[in-house]
Amino acid sequence: QVQLVESGGGVVQPGRSLKLSCAASGFTFRTYGMHWVRQAPDKGLEWVAGIWFDGSNQKYADSVKGRFTISRDNSNNRVLLQLDSLRGDDTAIYYCARDRCISHGDCSFDLWGQGTLVTVSS
Amino acid sequence: DIQMTQSPSTLSASVGDRVTITCRASQSISSWLAWYQQKPGKAPKVLIYKASTLESGVPSRFSGSGSGTEFTLTISSLQPDDFATYFCQYYSSYLWTFGQGTKVEIK
Numbered sequence: 001q002v003q004l005v006e007s008g009g010g011v012v013q014p015g016r017s018l019k020l021s022c023a024a025s026g027f028t029f030r031t032y033g034m035h036w037v038r039q040a041p042d043k044g045l046e047w048v049a050g051i052w053f054d055g056s057n058q059k060y061a062d063s064v065k066g067r068f069t070i071s072r073d074n075s076n077n078r079v080l081l082q083l084d085s086l087r088g089d090d091t092a093i094y095y096c097a098r099d100r101c102i103s104h105g106d107c108s109f110d111l112w113g114q115g116t117l118v119t120v121s122s
Numbered sequence: 123d124i125q126m127t128q129s130p131s132t133l134s135a136s137v138g139d140r141v142t143i144t145c146r147a148s149q150s151i152s153s154w155l156a157w158y159q160q161k162p163g164k165a166p167k168v169l170i171y172k173a174s175t176l177e178s179g180v181p182s183r184f185s186g187s188g189s190g191t192e193f194t195l196t197i198s199s200l201q202p203d204d205f206a207t208y209f210c211q212y213y214s215s216y217l218w219t220f221g222q223g224t225k226v227e228i229k
Contacts, residue, residue: 037220044209045211047220050218062123099213108168108213109156109168114165
């Protein structure tokens with residue numbers, strides 16, 4: 001079954017860290033770029049970070065640059081997001097998504113996970 | 123950075139109505155635009171990519187048009203399953219940006 005499953009969310013105090021994981025299955029993971037997108041409560045979608053299919057490049061939104069780190073393990077079909085120096089405005093559902101830049105020459109997101117909730121609160 | 127402005131933010135419509143949502147880019151983005159549908163408690167789902175290409179399995183009542191800075195998503199005859207929130211997304215230069223979203227409500 002082609003799917004993405006996120007885990008690692010929870011309640012964390014401001015200034016602390018959290019690591020999110022996204023497990024991929026049912027497709028050739030190493031040929032897809034992967035991303036994290038977040039959605040604050042009752043707000044819109046915000047692209048957070050992306051990583052190339054081979055892990056050779058990473059990009060970040062300005063709002064998280066220097067605090068969040070995206071990485072991937074192509075041997076175990078996982079993409080990770082390390083969240084450091086967390087703030088209240090980082091509270092959101094975090095979705096994992098794949099792009100199809102390599103397979104389709106189009107970089108829209110065609111597969112999403114169900115999301116994991118991160119709440120930053122003292 | 124390129125900004126995406128989506129309008130309207132909320133739209134009230136009835137079943138059978140023709141609905142149009144607009145997304146404007148702060149500078150030309152060629153045709154690198156996608157449209158997503160999101161229902162409450164669910165992940166987004168891609169409807170249209172490359173501005174006008176219908177994603178496989180998406181009903182043909184959905185269509186996209188435009189290039190450069192102005193884009194539209196049209197639902198030709200609104201169905202009960204279409205009441206949801208719609209987002210545009212620009213993707214190019216290794217950055218991805220979403221519009222603010224349009225909530226389509228029952229009139």
